[in-house]
Structures are given as structure tokens and as C-alpha cells.
Amino acid sequence: RKNFIIAIDGFSSCGKSTVAKALAKKLHFVFIDSGAMYRAVTLYFIRQGIDMTDEAAVVAALENIHIDFVPNAEKTQILLNEEDVSDEIRMMHVSDLVSEVSAIKAVRHAMVAQQQKLGKRRNIVMDGRDIGTTVFPDADLKIFMTADPRVRAERRFAELAAKGETVTMEEVVENLSHRDHIDSTREESPLRQAADAFVLDNSSIDQAEQLRIVMEQYEHIK
Numbered sequence: 001r002k003n004f005i006i007a008i009d010g011f012s013s014c015g016k017s018t019v020a021k022a023l024a025k026k027l028h029f030v031f032i033d034s035g036a037m038y039r040a041v042t043l044y045f046i047r048q049g050i051d052m053t054d055e056a057a058v059v060a061a062l063e064n065i066h067i068d069f070v071p072n073a074e075k076t077q078i079l080l081n082e083e084d085v086s087d088e089i090r091m092m093h094v095s096d097l098v099s100e101v102s103a104i105k106a107v108r109h110a111m112v113a114q115q116q117k118l119g120k121r122r123n124i125v126m127d128g129r130d131i132g133t134t135v136f137p138d139a140d141l142k143i144f145m146t147a148d149p150r151v152r153a154e155r156r157f158a159e160l161a162a163k164g165e166t167v168t169m170e171e172v173v174e175n176l177s178h179r180d181h182i183d184s185t186r187e188e189s190p191l192r193q194a195a196d197a198f199v200l201d202n203s204s205i206d207q208a209e210q211l212r213i214v215m216e217q218y219e220h221i222k
């Protein structure tokens, strides 16, 4: 049989990557965090001072960006031109700009092409915003995750606080709603629930239960 593709999409901080990672581990599939790729591009733009409205500069910059995933014992590192940027891409200065960068067509075209390549000839679980609609419209299984906005903000706040980032709850709420708005209203591959996606609202269920539900969906298609 051909390779399996599992697409997990949804709003920011819905716990997509937690479910995707657990599922990949259980099934021995490769987990790919597509959001990390957009974050790495954003970090590069910030560092190089790329003017996002200058299309030629954006296109030229994209040619110099090489992103790799390196699976390690506990976590997968993301490399931007050979440098491990796994921690920095999660910081607020990147989160604040990533949706603007992700709305640029040239950026999306480059990332989608890379993501499709990563899904060739191997079993993957990929999480993001447009995986089931644009990157892999023929994915074997599509999950669309949602959660109560308050629950999402609390989770993200706890995550950032644990990493020692000084951020207020208000800033987190503002960042999530800002990203969701841009992600769902952009012209190029906006965040949409695919018609054939299974909807998982995890506002009030724990991780084990989420994995159980998704595994049940997987059993139907395999």
C-alpha cells in the first residue's frame, strides 16, 4: 500500500502538535510541524530585516532559507540554515509576526512545496492550518481541532510562563485572536475546515482521550 498521510489542522494553540506527536509516536510515523517552518522563515526575516512588502526581497530571501528537521531522542529539532532554532521560534517576537509572513504568497508556495516533498514515500502526521485543504487534499485522515478560546489562551500562557517568558494573559489572548483572524481571512490557502475532516473539540478532554479518539478514526481508514 502507498504511504499514509494524516493531516491535523485547526486554530492556534488547540493542542494540534501534542496530538500529532502522540499519534506519530504510537504509529511510528514521522511527525512534521508545518507551523515551525513558517516560524523559521519569520525568524530569518526578522534577523535579516527583510521588508515583507518587497516581493523581490522576499523571493530572494526564500532562496537562502534551508529548513531541516532532526529527530532526537526526546524532541525533533528544527534547523534554520544548520542552526538549531527550536526554542527561539516559539518566542513572542516570532509569534507576533508569523501570521503576516505566512500570508505572503511566495512564502506559502515555497513551504507547501517543501511539505509535499516531506510527505513523499513515507508515513507522516503533519499539523498546521492548510494541510488537509491545500498541502495534502487527498490525505488519508483529516482531523480539524478546535477548543474554547479561553482554554487555548490559558494553555499557551502556561506554556510560555514555564519557559520563563514574561508575557501577560492579555498579550496571549491578543496574539491568538490576531493570528486566527489573519490565518482564516488570508487570500492564499486560508485556515478552513476540510469538508471531509473529523472535528475534535478538546476543550474538556485530556490528552489520552484525544489520542484514543484519533486512533479510533485511524482504525476506520487503515
Ligand code: C5P
Binding pocket: 012, 013, 034, 035, 036, 038, 039, 098, 099, 100, 102, 103, 127, 128, 129, 130, 131, 179, 180, 183
Ligand atoms: O502551528 P503554529 O501556531 O506554530 O503556527 C504558527 C503560524 O504559522 C500560524 O499562526 C500561521 O500563521 C502559520 N501557519 C500557516 N500554515 C500552516 C502552519 C502554520 O499559515 N500550515
